[in-house]
Amino acid sequence: MLILSTEFFQQDVLQLAPALLGKILVRKFDDGTIERFRITETEAYRGEEDKACHAAKGRTQRTEVMYHQGGKIYVYLIYGMYWMLNIVSGKENEPQAVLIRGVEKISGPGRVGKKLILDKSFYGETLPSSRIWIEDDNTTPEYITTPRIGIDYAEEWKDLEWRFVVSKR
DNA sequence: ACAAAGATCCGT
Protein backbone atom coordinates (compact mmCIF):
# COMPACT_ATOMS: atom_id res chain seq x y z
CA MET A 1 0.00 0.00 0.00
CA LEU A 2 1.48 3.27 -1.13
CA ILE A 3 0.23 6.81 -0.82
CA LEU A 4 0.55 8.52 -4.20
CA SER A 5 2.94 11.48 -4.04
CA THR A 6 2.19 14.93 -5.38
CA GLU A 7 4.56 14.25 -8.28
CA PHE A 8 2.53 11.27 -9.45
CA PHE A 9 -0.21 13.64 -10.58
CA GLN A 10 2.11 15.72 -12.72
CA GLN A 11 1.95 13.40 -15.71
CA ASP A 12 -0.27 14.32 -18.63
CA VAL A 13 -3.99 14.04 -17.96
CA LEU A 14 -4.47 11.50 -20.75
CA GLN A 15 -2.03 9.22 -18.90
CA LEU A 16 -3.25 10.04 -15.41
CA ALA A 17 -6.99 9.62 -15.96
CA PRO A 18 -6.77 5.90 -16.83
CA ALA A 19 -3.93 5.40 -14.33
CA LEU A 20 -6.22 6.45 -11.48
CA LEU A 21 -8.65 3.60 -12.18
CA GLY A 22 -8.33 1.00 -9.42
CA LYS A 23 -6.58 3.45 -7.10
CA ILE A 24 -8.10 4.05 -3.69
CA LEU A 25 -9.51 7.43 -2.78
CA VAL A 26 -9.21 7.89 0.99
CA ARG A 27 -11.13 10.42 3.03
CA LYS A 28 -10.62 11.22 6.70
CA PHE A 29 -13.74 12.95 7.99
CA ASP A 30 -13.87 15.57 10.73
CA ASP A 31 -14.91 12.95 13.28
CA GLY A 32 -11.75 10.96 12.54
CA THR A 33 -13.49 8.25 10.54
CA ILE A 34 -11.52 7.02 7.55
CA GLU A 35 -13.26 5.59 4.48
CA ARG A 36 -11.77 4.15 1.30
CA PHE A 37 -13.30 4.21 -2.17
CA ARG A 38 -11.84 2.44 -5.20
CA ILE A 39 -11.98 4.65 -8.29
CA THR A 40 -14.00 3.17 -11.15
CA GLU A 41 -14.61 6.04 -13.54
CA THR A 42 -12.65 9.12 -14.60
CA GLU A 43 -12.66 11.76 -17.33
CA ALA A 44 -9.86 13.91 -18.75
CA TYR A 45 -10.16 17.65 -19.38
CA ARG A 46 -7.18 19.04 -21.21
CA GLY A 47 -6.10 22.53 -22.18
CA GLU A 48 -7.70 25.76 -23.35
CA GLU A 49 -8.35 24.21 -26.78
CA ASP A 50 -10.63 21.58 -25.25
CA LYS A 51 -14.02 23.25 -25.42
CA ALA A 52 -15.36 20.93 -22.73
CA CYS A 53 -12.65 22.04 -20.28
CA HIS A 54 -13.43 24.95 -17.99
CA ALA A 55 -10.05 26.39 -18.96
CA ALA A 56 -11.45 26.94 -22.46
CA LYS A 57 -12.63 30.25 -21.00
CA GLY A 58 -9.10 31.11 -20.02
CA ARG A 59 -7.53 31.81 -16.69
CA THR A 60 -10.22 32.97 -14.25
CA GLN A 61 -10.67 32.86 -10.51
CA ARG A 62 -12.41 29.53 -10.88
CA THR A 63 -9.95 27.89 -13.31
CA GLU A 64 -6.79 29.28 -11.69
CA VAL A 65 -5.85 26.04 -9.93
CA MET A 66 -5.99 24.07 -13.19
CA TYR A 67 -2.99 26.11 -14.36
CA HIS A 68 -0.93 24.96 -11.40
CA GLN A 69 1.32 21.91 -11.22
CA GLY A 70 -0.50 18.61 -10.92
CA GLY A 71 -1.38 17.24 -7.50
CA LYS A 72 -3.92 19.79 -6.32
CA ILE A 73 -7.65 19.44 -5.92
CA TYR A 74 -10.07 21.35 -8.13
CA VAL A 75 -13.61 21.38 -6.78
CA TYR A 76 -16.53 23.43 -8.04
CA LEU A 77 -20.24 23.59 -7.38
CA ILE A 78 -22.50 22.62 -10.27
CA TYR A 79 -26.26 23.21 -10.56
CA GLY A 80 -26.18 24.85 -7.17
CA MET A 81 -25.88 21.57 -5.29
CA TYR A 82 -23.17 19.15 -6.39
CA TRP A 83 -19.47 19.42 -5.61
CA MET A 84 -17.41 17.88 -8.40
CA LEU A 85 -14.04 16.37 -7.46
CA ASN A 86 -11.15 16.87 -9.87
CA ILE A 87 -7.42 16.23 -9.57
CA VAL A 88 -5.22 18.78 -11.31
CA SER A 89 -2.60 17.11 -13.52
CA GLY A 90 0.28 18.06 -15.79
CA LYS A 91 2.85 20.80 -15.44
CA GLU A 92 2.48 24.43 -14.49
CA ASN A 93 0.56 26.47 -17.10
CA GLU A 94 -0.92 23.35 -18.65
CA PRO A 95 -4.56 23.57 -17.55
CA GLN A 96 -5.70 19.99 -17.04
CA ALA A 97 -7.69 17.97 -14.55
CA VAL A 98 -9.14 14.51 -14.01
CA LEU A 99 -12.79 14.40 -12.99
CA ILE A 100 -13.53 11.57 -10.56
CA ARG A 101 -16.86 10.45 -12.00
CA GLY A 102 -17.36 7.34 -9.95
CA VAL A 103 -16.06 5.04 -7.24
CA GLU A 104 -17.17 1.54 -6.22
CA LYS A 105 -20.86 1.41 -5.34
CA ILE A 106 -21.25 5.10 -6.09
CA SER A 107 -22.03 6.22 -9.64
CA GLY A 108 -22.01 9.84 -10.70
CA PRO A 109 -19.66 12.68 -9.80
CA GLY A 110 -22.32 14.56 -7.86
CA ARG A 111 -22.90 11.58 -5.62
CA VAL A 112 -19.15 11.11 -5.08
CA GLY A 113 -18.85 14.70 -3.87
CA LYS A 114 -21.82 14.22 -1.58
CA LYS A 115 -20.45 10.99 -0.12
CA LEU A 116 -17.06 12.61 0.57
CA ILE A 117 -18.74 15.72 2.03
CA LEU A 118 -16.75 18.10 -0.15
CA ASP A 119 -17.04 21.87 -0.14
CA LYS A 120 -15.23 24.97 -1.33
CA SER A 121 -12.51 24.58 1.32
CA PHE A 122 -10.99 21.71 -0.69
CA TYR A 123 -10.22 24.02 -3.62
CA GLY A 124 -6.44 24.11 -4.17
CA GLU A 125 -5.62 21.53 -1.50
CA THR A 126 -2.47 19.55 -2.29
CA LEU A 127 -2.50 15.74 -2.39
CA PRO A 128 -1.74 14.01 -0.17
CA SER A 129 -3.35 16.10 2.58
CA SER A 130 -4.42 15.18 6.11
CA ARG A 131 -8.07 14.68 5.13
CA ILE A 132 -7.90 13.34 1.58
CA TRP A 133 -5.37 11.29 -0.35
CA ILE A 134 -5.05 8.47 -2.88
CA GLU A 135 -3.46 5.05 -2.31
CA ASP A 136 -2.11 2.45 -4.71
CA ASP A 137 -2.41 -1.27 -3.92
CA ASN A 138 -1.19 -2.33 -7.35
CA THR A 139 -4.61 -3.01 -8.77
CA THR A 140 -4.71 -2.31 -12.51
CA PRO A 141 -8.19 -3.08 -13.77
CA GLU A 142 -9.20 -3.39 -17.40
CA TYR A 143 -11.24 -0.51 -18.70
CA ILE A 144 -13.10 0.85 -21.67
CA THR A 145 -13.17 4.36 -23.12
CA THR A 146 -16.19 6.42 -24.18
CA PRO A 147 -16.99 10.05 -24.99
CA ARG A 148 -17.32 12.32 -21.97
CA ILE A 149 -20.71 12.88 -20.34
CA GLY A 150 -22.73 16.07 -20.26
CA ILE A 151 -20.64 18.15 -22.65
CA ASP A 152 -22.76 18.23 -25.80
CA TYR A 153 -21.88 21.90 -26.18
CA ALA A 154 -18.21 21.06 -26.80
CA GLU A 155 -18.57 20.72 -30.59
CA GLU A 156 -15.75 18.71 -32.15
CA TRP A 157 -14.38 17.86 -28.70
CA LYS A 158 -17.49 16.08 -27.49
CA ASP A 159 -16.76 12.84 -29.33
CA LEU A 160 -13.22 12.27 -28.02
CA GLU A 161 -13.07 9.13 -25.92
CA TRP A 162 -11.66 10.76 -22.82
CA ARG A 163 -13.90 8.93 -20.34
CA PHE A 164 -12.39 5.85 -18.72
CA VAL A 165 -14.55 3.22 -17.03
CA VAL A 166 -13.48 0.02 -15.30
CA SER A 167 -14.97 -2.90 -17.22
CA LYS A 168 -16.80 -5.57 -15.22
CA ARG A 169 -15.72 -9.17 -15.31
C1' DA B 1 -26.21 45.13 -11.71
C1' DC B 2 -28.55 41.41 -14.06
C1' DA B 3 -29.40 37.40 -16.75
C1' DA B 4 -28.13 32.87 -18.37
C1' DA B 5 -26.13 28.49 -18.21
C1' DG B 6 -23.99 24.69 -16.06
C1' DA B 7 -18.53 18.29 -16.37
C1' DT B 8 -26.01 16.50 -12.11
C1' DC B 9 -29.53 13.97 -9.81
C1' DC B 10 -34.16 12.67 -8.55
C1' DG B 11 -38.94 12.19 -8.85
C1' DT B 12 -43.02 12.12 -12.03
Place this chain on the structure above:
DNA sequence: CGGATCTTTGTA
Protein backbone atom coordinates in the same frame (compact mmCIF):
# COMPACT_ATOMS: atom_id res chain seq x y z
C1' DC C 1 -38.91 15.38 -18.88
C1' DG C 2 -38.84 19.22 -15.55
C1' DG C 3 -37.39 21.19 -11.09
C1' DA C 4 -33.95 22.10 -7.56
C1' DT C 5 -30.53 25.75 -6.35
C1' DC C 6 -26.49 28.98 -6.59
C1' DT C 7 -21.93 30.10 -8.43
C1' DT C 8 -19.50 31.80 -12.30
C1' DT C 9 -19.24 34.38 -16.26
C1' DG C 10 -20.54 37.56 -19.90
C1' DT C 11 -22.84 41.74 -21.09
C1' DA C 12 -24.47 46.47 -20.14
